[in-house]
Amino acid sequence: MNEKIRYLREKMKKLDLEGMIISNPINIKYLTNIEEEGTLLITRKENIFITYSMYLESVKNTLTINDEIIVADTREISKEDYENFFLFCENVGFEENYVTYENYKIIKQKYKTNNLVETEGLLEKMREVKNQDEINNIKKACEITDRCFEHLQKFIKIGITEIEIANEIEDFFKKNGAENISFKPIVAVGENTSNPHWKPTKRAVKMADPILIDMGCKYNGYCSDMTRTIFMGCILEEIKPIYDLVLKNQLLTTREMREYANIKMLSSISETDFKVNGYDLIHAVGHGIGLEVHERPIISFKNDTFLKENMVLANEPGIYLPGKYGIRIEDTVLVGKNEGISLTNFPRTYVVI
Amino acid sequence: MNEKIRYLREKMKKLDLEGMIISNPINIKYLTNIEEEGTLLITRKENIFITYSMYLESVKNTLTINDEIIVADTREISKEDYENFFLFCENVGFEENYVTYENYKIIKQKYKTNNLVETEGLLEKMREVKNQDEINNIKKACEITDRCFEHLQKFIKIGITEIEIANEIEDFFKKNGAENISFKPIVAVGENTSNPHWKPTKRAVKMADPILIDMGCKYNGYCSDMTRTIFMGCILEEIKPIYDLVLKNQLLTTREMREYANIKMLSSISETDFKVNGYDLIHAVGHGIGLEVHERPIISFKNDTFLKENMVLANEPGIYLPGKYGIRIEDTVLVGKNEGISLTNFPRTYVVI
Numbered sequence: 001m002n003e004k005i006r007y008l009r010e011k012m013k014k015l016d017l018e019g020m021i022i023s024n025p026i027n028i029k030y031l032t033n034i035e036e037e038g039t040l041l042i043t044r045k046e047n048i049f050i051t052y053s054m055y056l057e058s059v060k061n062t063l064t065i066n067d068e069i070i071v072a073d074t075r076e077i078s079k080e081d082y083e084n085f086f087l088f089c090e091n092v093g094f095e096e097n098y099v100t101y102e103n104y105k106i107i108k109q110k111y112k113t114n115n116l117v118e119t120e121g122l123l124e125k126m127r128e129v130k131n132q133d134e135i136n137n138i139k140k141a142c143e144i145t146d147r148c149f150e151h152l153q154k155f156i157k158i159g160i161t162e163i164e165i166a167n168e169i170e171d172f173f174k175k176n177g178a179e180n181i182s183f184k185p186i187v188a189v190g191e192n193t194s195n196p197h198w199k200p201t202k203r204a205v206k207m208a209d210p211i212l213i214d215m216g217c218k219y220n221g222y223c224s225d226m227t228r229t230i231f232m233g234c235i236l237e238e239i240k241p242i243y244d245l246v247l248k249n250q251l252l253t254t255r256e257m258r259e260y261a262n263i264k265m266l267s268s269i270s271e272t273d274f275k276v277n278g279y280d281l282i283h284a285v286g287h288g289i290g291l292e293v294h295e296r297p298i299i300s301f302k303n304d305t306f307l308k309e310n311m312v313l314a315n316e317p318g319i320y321l322p323g324k325y326g327i328r329i330e331d332t333v334l335v336g337k338n339e340g341i342s343l344t345n346f347p348r349t350y351v352v353i
Numbered sequence: 354m355n356e357k358i359r360y361l362r363e364k365m366k367k368l369d370l371e372g373m374i375i376s377n378p379i380n381i382k383y384l385t386n387i388e389e390e391g392t393l394l395i396t397r398k399e400n401i402f403i404t405y406s407m408y409l410e411s412v413k414n415t416l417t418i419n420d421e422i423i424v425a426d427t428r429e430i431s432k433e434d435y436e437n438f439f440l441f442c443e444n445v446g447f448e449e450n451y452v453t454y455e456n457y458k459i460i461k462q463k464y465k466t467n468n469l470v471e472t473e474g475l476l477e478k479m480r481e482v483k484n485q486d487e488i489n490n491i492k493k494a495c496e497i498t499d500r501c502f503e504h505l506q507k508f509i510k511i512g513i514t515e516i517e518i519a520n521e522i523e524d525f526f527k528k529n530g531a532e533n534i535s536f537k538p539i540v541a542v543g544e545n546t547s548n549p550h551w552k553p554t555k556r557a558v559k560m561a562d563p564i565l566i567d568m569g570c571k572y573n574g575y576c577s578d579m580t581r582t583i584f585m586g587c588i589l590e591e592i593k594p595i596y597d598l599v600l601k602n603q604l605l606t607t608r609e610m611r612e613y614a615n616i617k618m619l620s621s622i623s624e625t626d627f628k629v630n631g632y633d634l635i636h637a638v639g640h641g642i643g644l645e646v647h648e649r650p651i652i653s654f655k656n657d658t659f660l661k662e663n664m665v666l667a668n669e670p671g672i673y674l675p676g677k678y679g680i681r682i683e684d685t686v687l688v689g690k691n692e693g694i695s696l697t698n699f700p701r702t703y704v705v706i
Contacts, residue, residue: 054549054550054635054636055550058548094454096454096455099453099454100449100450100452100453100454101447101449101450101453101457101471102449103450104457118454118455167524167527171524174520175520195410196407197407197408282406
């Protein structure tokens with residue numbers, strides 16, 4: 001059987017779950033590689049993917065015999081079939097953080113399970129630790145992202161707008177082997193860098209502007225995420241100590257992203273040092289990266305858990321001075337046994353173009 | 354007060370709702386134009402948008418005094434504030450088709466409402482009928498889409514791949530005033546046209562290939578949706594009668610998309626005629642279009658309701674012969690008093706390039 005589903009079944013056993021109804025397409029893609037719409041049922045004896053007739057062919061092309069997944073056509077499943085899938089099962093899990101309240105009621109009614117139980121992010125927790133294939137995909141996405149930044153370094157000139165840069169990023173990714181962007185690029189120029197979630201506008205690059213670019217792409221479904229703040233022509237002297245402060249903490253945090261590191265402590269590295277210097281860390285210092293660009297675990301002071309080897313995390317401290325400028329430096333980091341390994345590697349030192 | 358919120362309040366009164374918790378970002382955008390993350394509360398006396406500090410500025414820039422919406426910072430709202438928002442309210446609505454089961458439980462706990470009730474798509478139903486501003490935005494998106502097809506007619510040559518055409522579409526939209534695509538373009542060439550939900554591949558255009566392109570863009574958040582099936586060099590004679598059959602029914606359906614038309618009947622136009630000729634209609638003949646490219650109402654034989662003036666609908670009958678070819682013709686149609694008005698207008702007759 002498919003290795004991930006076998007592992008899921010072990011986890012289910014420990015949680016006393018005799019079945020599971022999986023609706024979240026990202027969890028389905030994770031377990032099966034299927035990208036078509038449908039529902040994956042883990043019943044006591046079988047794995048069944050129920051989908052629409054128009055997707056049958058491509059779903060069957062995605063699966064291998066080794067997956068041991070039965071593909072079924074919605075049109076051929078009767079009311080009784082639904083009721084029988086989990087017959088005599090005590091606890092059947094569902095994804096309470098994906099299924100809407102309305103669909104919860106429909107599921108409850110359709111499958112007639114004794115006890116429909118919340119799985120508390122069981123699959124999202126599994127997804128936190130990546131296997132070698134997943135890491136390889138993320139590495140590829142990171143390589144393309146590095147190359148994109150190298151390209152931008154030559155592409156960006158005085159007079160070019162935030163929107164034009166954002167379009168160039170999307171274009172570059174598509175033409176260089178990425179299947180997609182992992183999120184709409186954030187491109188902020190000058191005073192706009194002070195807003196951490198800026199949407200690109202027609203603001204054009206001028207001499208001495210900081211340029212903050214936060215971007216990522218997807219490779220085989222897996223995401224990268226990287227930010228650099230670079231400068232047009234020169235760096236205002238007053239920005240340098242802030243840049244240095246962000247960079248120092250970013251590098252230290254990457255190094256500390258190792259097995260058994262406490263997440264709360266990890267978050268407090270930048271937080272404390274920023275505070276000592278009179279600044280606030282106004283967003284989480286990071287998040288998991290995988291099939292989603294933001295996934296578990298969140299790297300914030302609220303999370304008192306520990307890192308595991310082969311988690312992949314964004315590490316993105318930033319300082320923002322409203323109306324003036326902001327500096328953020330971000331890498332996609334692989335959690336190693338002894339230290340974190342940055343998978344994005346465009347220079348982190350001052351880049352003046 | 355903002356016209357849409359006033360109308361919502363009238364609807365709420367009729368449904369005996371004394372408050373509403375709006376979480377779906379599309380419904381929030383519809384009511385307020387706000388695109389930032391947050392929750393909109395319709396309390397007995399006030400409209401309150403609760404958001405994160407980093408979004409406060411841009412939210413305030415979006416709203417006008419006329420909106421009468423109070424903007425609040427999540428950090429400044431206490432546990433008691435949440436409990437007081439709907440104090441003494443009998444029924445408070447929530448979006449059961451958007452809110453996850455987990456968030457439903459959080460909402461229930463946080464707001465301590467007597468009776469948290471399902472609103473049964475109240476806002477999605479409101480969104481079905483468009484006002485003049487919304488129609489103008491959709492018209493703009495349709496114009497850009499028409500122009501994109503004109504461009505493709507010149508751009509597509511023998512040897513070009515599905516992926517290259519799809520990239521060109523995205524590029525054209527961005528460079529011609531659209532803020533985004535409304536969905537990933539479907540570009541299918543040759544035998545791939547027989548799959549209605551094809552994802553672009555490296556399949557290159559050859560002589561005599563049919564080329565099916567289903568695409569749309571967004572203008573001010575509003576979507577367009579159009580499909581044409583065109584031909585490289587010549588049209589196989591055997592395709593012509595199928596094309597004619599699809600086109601005849603598509604045109605008839607557009608004409609019938611008028612006020613008070615029964616949706617079930619509308620769907621049966623193509624369905625019946627296809628069947629008589631030995632083909633099946635394997636997907637719904639259409640759907641609502643607005644802030645989402647697929648929204649209410651669904652135009653299918655299961656929907657026994659009636660059209661209203663100023664709904665905007667996709668009309669997209671298609672015939673697919675597995676492994677051979679498929680023909681789909683689709684327009685974005687405005688429901689008029691006496692007949693439907695097509696807002697996309699690239700030629701529907703045989704286009705041979």
